[in-house]
Amino acid sequence: MIALEQAVALLTKQLPPQTQSELVPLSDAVGRITACTLKAPLAVPNFARSAMDGYAVYAVDTATASREQPVTLTVLGTIFAGDALNFEAQVGTAVRIMTGAAVPVGYDAVVKQETTDYGQDQVKLYRPVKPGKNYVPVGEDVTHGQTIMAQDTYLNSDSIGILASLGFTTVPVWRRLRVGLIATGNELVRPGQPLAANQIYNSTTYSLAAYIERTGGQIVVQTICRDDSAALTALLTKYSEQVDLFITTGGVSVGEKDFIPATLAAAGGQELFHFVNLKPGTPLYAAVWQQRPLLALSGNPFAAMVNFHLFYWALLTRFQRNDHFQLKQQRVRLVAGEMPASTMRRFVRAERTDNGVIIAPIGHFSAVLHNMVTNNCLVEQAPGQKLVAGDQVTIYVWPN
Numbered sequence: 169m170i171a172l173e174q175a176v177a178l179l180t181k182q183l184p185p186q187t188q189s190e191l192v193p194l195s196d197a198v199g200r201i202t203a204c205t206l207k208a209p210l211a212v213p214n215f216a217r218s219a220m221d222g223y224a225v226y227a228v229d230t231a232t233a234s235r236e237q238p239v240t241l242t243v244l245g246t247i248f249a250g251d252a253l254n255f256e257a258q259v260g261t262a263v264r265i266m267t268g269a270a271v272p273v274g275y276d277a278v279v280k281q282e283t284t285d286y287g288q289d290q291v292k293l294y295r296p297v298k299p300g301k302n303y304v305p306v307g308e309d310v311t312h313g314q315t316i317m318a319q320d321t322y323l324n325s326d327s328i329g330i331l332a333s334l335g336f337t338t339v340p341v342w343r344r345l346r347v348g349l350i351a352t353g354n355e356l357v358r359p360g361q362p363l364a365a366n367q368i369y370n371s372t373t374y375s376l377a378a379y380i381e382r383t384g385g386q387i388v389v390q391t392i393c394r395d396d397s398a399a400l401t402a403l404l405t406k407y408s409e410q411v412d413l414f415i416t417t418g419g420v421s422v423g424e425k426d427f428i429p430a431t432l433a434a435a436g437g438q439e440l441f442h443f444v445n446l447k448p449g450t451p452l453y454a455a456v457w458q459q460r461p462l463l464a465l466s467g468n469p470f471a472a473m474v475n476f477h478l479f480y481w482a483l484l485t486r487f488q489r490n491d492h493f494q495l496k497q498q499r500v501r502l503v504a505g506e507m508p509a510s511t512m513r514r515f516v517r518a519e520r521t522d523n524g525v526i527i528a529p530i531g532h533f534s535a536v537l538h539n540m541v542t543n544n545c546l547v548e549q550a551p552g553q554k555l556v557a558g559d560q561v562t563i564y565v566w567p568n
């Protein structure tokens with residue numbers, strides 16, 4: 169049986185970094201990765217502006233100002249944010265100015281109004297200011313031509329505002345990872361359809377689709393396939409040109425209908441591994457088919473999610489060229505709960521809190537899904553290791 173890390177390396181090798189980019193509207197770019205270096209097409213601000221409501225002045229005129237002996241300056245007029253400039257600055261004068269308004273060329277400081285008499289035609293200044301005080305120079309935030317984002321930068325919510333401040337309306341990003349999701353099993357029914365006797369709703373691919381779409385992937389197809397080689401081969405053939413990665417669920421164990429490995433072999437697929445040294449989800453299978461990786465997850469819903477987390481984020485990280493998508497490992501304290509030893513390396517669902525991680529007393533079967541509402545990470549358990557409260561443990565946390 170292959171080791172987990174070896175299996176991850178074998179599979180990720182089959183999905184090279186994305187080389188195709190696309191332009192997306194700025195409002196759709198959050199969560200995407202820049203496909204080239206972005207440089208500032210203008211300075212921000214691109215005019216010198218006031219940081220305060222007050223009076224634009226020559227700093228030198230204010231040198232002797234004090235409460236007892238104010239300096240009096242003639243006020244040439246008022247400028248608001250957005251106004252065009254029509255004042256000629258002269259020594260011995262001031263202009264009433266509001267925050268964000270352009271400072272007329274010549275003035276080199278702004279006296280904030282609280283240290284004046286708020287005069288309209290003439291203003292008394294009670295305190296000196298140094299050149300540059302309350303004066304925002306061109307390019308205080310960004311200079312013209314500055315590299316604002318390197319290639320392969322993850323665009324967070326703040327990045328969108330930064331690009332808006334520079335006038336971007338579209339952003340070049342790497343194209344999405346296109347995924348085909350196929351749930352196999354004669355017992356599976358799509359939510360919305362009536363359940364016949366002994367059938368269940370397909371749940372796993374709904375979680376997978378939610379994770380994939382939330383992190384910038386595109387679901388090309390999400391469907392149920394009967395336990396039938398011809399049907400599976402037909403589906404793979406139909407979508408192979410449209411996807412970068414196939415993910416299937418079920419049909420990989422040793423049961424008589426566990427037909428995925430045999431189907432792939434018959435269709436010319438090249439097996440990468442079958443059965444990985446982990447629990448749950450041991451019968452995990454992967455192959456390359458028509459130059460595309462196919463990851464076949466265990467059928468049991470929680471086992472499938474463990475399989476998914478341990479492999480998908482590594483694939484996405486490489487494909488989208490950014491560590492944001494990595495499954496993060498942390499060492500934390502197990503504050504409550506325990507787990508008996510397992511002969512195999514095991515991943516246990518747990519709840520990460522501000523104080524440490526908690527393993528619930530029940531609900532650890534691989535067909536149990538409901539408690540993933542509150543469980544939000546996996547705790548690693550080495551073969552033969554018992555987990556008890558107080559232990560330092562390694563947890564795996566998936567990206568947002």
Ligand SMILES: Nc1nc2c(c(=O)[nH]1)N[C@H]1C(S)=C(S)[C@@H](COP(=O)(O)OP(=O)(O)OC[C@H]3O[C@@H](n4cnc5c(N)ncnc54)[C@H](O)[C@@H]3O)O[C@H]1N2
Pocket residue numbers: 351352353355356368369370371372373417418419420421422423426448449450451465466467468469471534535
């Ligand atoms: N004789 C043995 N039997 C089994 C072994 C074994 O080693 N020897 N391994 C068990 C383990 S461990 C697992 S995990 C499962 C994995 O089997 P498959 O991956 O082939 O999955 P299925 O048999 O198709 O399904 C298992 C279980 O999960 C339900 N299921 C499947 N797909 C979905 C879905 N999309 N949504 C919701 N539920 C799903 C399915 O109905 C089954 O109940 O094999 C054990 N057996």
Ligand code: MOO
Pocket residue numbers: 447448449450451466468471534535
């Ligand atoms: O892979 Mo199974 O879910 O280990 O029990």
